[in-house]
Amino acid sequence: xxxxxxxxxxxTNVLGAIxxxxxxxxxxxxxxxxxxxxxxxxxxxxxxxxxxRERSAESLYFQYAAGNPLKLNITNTCSxxxxxxxxxxxxxxxxxxxxxPIASIPIVLNPGMTEYNYSIGGVDTASSNATxxxxxxxxxxxxxxxxxxKVLFRN
Amino acid sequence: xxxxxxxxxxxxxxxxxALLAITLVAMAIYLQGFNLYYSGETGLLSGIFRSGxxxxxxxxxxxxxxxxxxxxxxxxxxxxARNATIEKVVIDTNVVSYSxxxxxxxxxxxxxxxxxxxxxxxxxxxxITGRKNFVSAEFRV
Numbered sequence: 001x002x003x004x005x006x007x008x009x010x011x012t013n014v015l016g017a018i019x020x021x022x023x024x025x026x027x028x029x030x031x032x033x034x035x036x037x038x039x040x041x042x043x044x045x046x047x048x049x050x051x052x053r054e055r056s057a058e059s060l061y062f063q064y065a066a067g068n069p070l071k072l073n074i075t076n077t078c079s080x081x082x083x084x085x086x087x088x089x090x091x092x093x094x095x096x097x098x099x100x101p102i103a104s105i106p107i108v109l110n111p112g113m114t115e116y117n118y119s120i121g122g123v124d125t126a127s128s129n130a131t132x133x134x135x136x137x138x139x140x141x142x143x144x145x146x147x148x149x150k151v152l153f154r155n
Numbered sequence: 156x157x158x159x160x161x162x163x164x165x166x167x168x169x170x171x172x173a174l175l176a177i178t179l180v181a182m183a184i185y186l187q188g189f190n191l192y193y194s195g196e197t198g199l200l201s202g203i204f205r206s207g208x209x210x211x212x213x214x215x216x217x218x219x220x221x222x223x224x225x226x227x228x229x230x231x232x233x234x235x236a237r238n239a240t241i242e243k244v245v246i247d248t249n250v251v252s253y254s255x256x257x258x259x260x261x262x263x264x265x266x267x268x269x270x271x272x273x274x275x276x277x278x279x280x281x282x283i284t285g286r287k288n289f290v291s292a293e294f295r296v
Binding site for chain 2: 017021024025026028029032033034037038040041043044045047048051055085086088090095096097099131133135137138139140141
């Protein structure tokens with residue numbers, strides 16, 4: 001009787017240890033994975049809120065500089081840098097869209113900085129009927145309307 | 156010549172250290188395998204948060220809409236950190252036929268939709284992406 005009890009005792013210890021290891025490994029692994037993914041999610045939410053805050057704060061001030069071709073003075077009036085990535089012109093006479101009518105983009109405007117005589121190729125103030133979109137890297141579009149010899153901004 | 160009983164096997168300290176080492180190694184192997192298996196976006200545990208964070212990194216905006224004789228054109232900007240696949244287009248309350256198109260991160264794309272809308276009236280367009288984000292805009296053609 002004594003010999004058998006001794007043998008059973010040893011095996012039980014080993015089985016217990018194995019079960020313990022399995023349980024600990026499974027639990028800690030699940031916790032580690034969920035924590036890691038949650039951390040990534042929080043980072044993405046932070047990225048989103050920062051991006052949307054900066055996007056809604058973007059502001060450009062336009063001034064008319066010359067008429068043929070249309071030239072503008074563009075001032076960054078917000079507190080963060082603005083990168084103009086595209087200029088799109090909707091020619092309403094031919095009802096067609098022209099992307100990037102100038103060669104000098106992208107341009108970066110730091111806070112308070114002005115880009116003088118920014119030329120919009122193919123737009124003559126006197127004769128054109130067009131909608132111009134100044135598009136930034138944060139997905140904002142600043143609209144300028146050229147109509148009846150006038151240039152209209154939404155400053 | 157037999158050793159005394161207390162000298163048989165390993166000491167409790169060594170056994171505990173061995174158990175700890177085995178646990179850590181097993182955990183590392185298990186974690187590595189788990190991460191590899193669930194590296195996509197549809198994994199049970201990781202997918203819960205991963206699909207949400209991928210949605211946050213995907214940002215689209217509709218900048219402009221105009222219509223001519225060949226159809227409706229939408230100027231779409233992807234200002235997020237992920238390429239976006241536009242899978243469905245809904246105009247007013249109708250899902251219009253549209254073949255999925257990718258808008259690269261940081262790019263502006265012109266999307267053509269084969270519809271003819273009544274002019275001088277206000278319409279609502281919604282774009283639905285592969286990550287189940289949607290962006291809407293109101294416009295008049």
